[in-house]
Amino acid sequence: MYYGRIDKPKPKDPFRRQILPNSADNATSNPHRLKLLLLIFTTILILASAISAAVLVTVRNKTGPAPTLLHSKPTVAMSRTCSRTRFTTLCLSSLHEFPGALSASDDDLVHISVNLTLQRFGKALYMASDISNLYMDTRIRSAYEDCLELLEESIDLLARSLTSVSHGAGKSNNHDVLTWLSAALTNQDTCTEGFADVNGNVKDQMTEKLRNLSELVSNCLAIFAAMNGDDDFSGVPIQNRRRRLMGSTDDAGTVVSAKDEDFAPFPKWLNRKERMLLDTPVSAIQADIIVSKDGNGTFKTIADAIKKVPQYSNRRIIIYVKAGRYEEDNLKIGRKKTNVMFIGDGKGKTVITGGKSVSQNLTTFHTASFAATGAGFIVRDITFENYAGPSKHQAVALRIGADHAVVYRCNIIGYQDTLYVHSQRQFYRECDIYGTVDFIFGNAAVVLQNCSIYARKPMDFQKNTITAQNRKDPNQNTGISIHACKIAAASDLEASKGSFPTYLGRPWKLYSRTVVMLSNLGDHIHPRGWLEWNATFALETLYYGEYMNYGPGAAVGQRVTWPGYRVITSVEEASKFTVAQFIFGSSWLPSTGVAFLAGLNT
Secondary structure, eight states: OOEEEEEEEEOOOOOOOOTTTTTTTTTOOOOHHHHHHHHHHHHHHHHHHHHHHHHHHHHHHHHHHHHOTTTTOHHHHHHHHTTTTTTHHHHHHHTTTTTTTTGGGGGHHHHHHHHHHHHHHHHHHHHHHHHSSSSOOHHHHHHOOOOOHHHHHHHHHHHHHHHHHTTTOOHHHHHHHHHHHHHHHHHHHHHHHHHTTTOSSHHHHHHHHHHEEEEEEEEHHHHHHHTTTTTOOTTSTTSSSSSOSSSBBBSSOBOOOOOTTTSSSBTTTOOOHHHHHHSSSSSGOOOEEOOTTSSSSSEEEEEEHHSSOOTTTTSOOOEEEEEESEOOTOHHHHTTSSSEEEEEEEETEEEEEEOOOGGGGOGGGGGSSSOOOOOEEEESOOOEOOOOOOGGGOOOOOHHHHHHHEEEEEEEETTTTTTEESEEEEEEEEEEEEEEEEEEESSSSEEEEEEEEEOOOOSSSOOOOEEEOOOOOOOOOEEEEEEEOOOEOHHHHHHHHHHHHHEEOSSSTTTTTEESOOEEEEETTTTTTOOOOSSTTTTTTTTTEEEBBBBBTTOOOOOOOOTTTEEEHHHHHHHSSSHHHHHHHOGGGGGGGOOOSSSSSS
16 A cells, blocks of 8 residues: 555565475475365365255256256346346356356355355466466565465355355354455455566466456355345445344444343453453463463464464464564464464563565565464454564554454554454454554454554655555445544654644545544544545545544544545444444454443443
8 A cells, every 4th residue: 555656665676586396485386285275176176066066956956957058048037146246247157157057046046156156266276376386586476475375265265155155144144154255355355466566477377367256256245245135334324224133232232231141341252261361360371382482481482382273273272472572484373273362461561573564575465473364363462563664664563364353452563554454353452553654454344442543653745544444345344443442643743743644544445444433533633534545536435434533633524525424423323333233243252251342332
């Protein structure tokens, strides 16, 4: 993300190095990885074919023998289904080619669309892995590796979606499927963006191998949302749309009962034991793994601790990282490392740091000092930092793409692109977040609650923007909700805040969605509140809202007059962005033990 020429780093000669097929540092060209990708592709085909066969049996039992595809016209069901999508021609052609589609009902076409998309992703991953031995400079290799990782994750998300819709997704898991499909689309968008500023054979080949993947996922989203009555308001006024029924909340979205089974001060995806873990003193916690730089633990490095974590764990794996400053390469809780919890000794005491930036010919995705994509990731009492500095431009301190992720009582410190809320459902509580340009960015469905958000002094002639939300598709259930937070100037900005205006956000993508509610806004916030990305881009399709904020920067009299901006006056509308309704936190946060407000107030 750049502010035109101001933020874009000066071009440098790439670090050219021949990468051989079996070089130790080239994981993507390792024969073991190629075998793994082949196994993944084979498994995808078996899974998709099995589910497809089950669907076909059902379809044929209802309609008789399936007609031949040759010279057939789209059925009424296919035409009706595809009319709901953004890429109608692709929808019709892809369904028309799929066995059984011409005999399928509207309901059957939901899982057929996911099925064929899953198979296309599997084929794309297999073909993309086939070019790993080509020469790539550092920048292109970075983008290529991002794509392989993101494709693998998307295949997992699509497989879970397929299983869910094939079993008949009810209201209880509609939000899961929308989340997973939204994340798969975000993954593909991130992959494509990695190649945006490069040219050459690798980019050309990847563009061809990944062709139409984003459009196919977008169509899946549209078909599923339409067929399952999703009431997400898609970035437009919601007065006439149906509300979600939240059970234990009143009409204002406020929790009625403070009983432990109904409300913990955190979302319900956290069970009672995990709620206790988030507030239990470190001395009373029995950690599975202890990291200590002085050798008085299980391991001296966090990387070694992560290697020890079992894959797909159903129980909580606790890693206690003792006080110290840890700078290690490629610290990541991968998608197979589920239900991992990191506990530190407190903000400023346990520090995970790094200095990677795009100035080193890396993608923004690749610069994170720490990343987590394994579902159920929880972290408390740790500082995440990227010290690259404002002159190095994009430099991520913390990147999260894990579903049901919780970040509690942490510092997240950087300059441009500090916190990458990449995808899926996330919750931040009592965190301090520091940055300059677009320093909370991404396309998760995320609520930041009771956090302190500090704008720092940027480079000369720069403007600070707190958020850059990149919702690409109107059917994605994503956005940034800042609820009951403090938005202030950091000490280095305080003396010169008049020279560096700070804005609440700017639209990275067409359907950007961000709200600020019940928060204290400092006098460093520019009276206009929000900043254009590029001329009139997204001003009609974005959804930016403010609800009952206070403080010297909260006055809305001089705010932007964009069609997509609104001062929210309805409790019903504001409640759409609460923990209970926006990230369905009342169903998963209580098990983590983190305190949270389910509605607007408690």
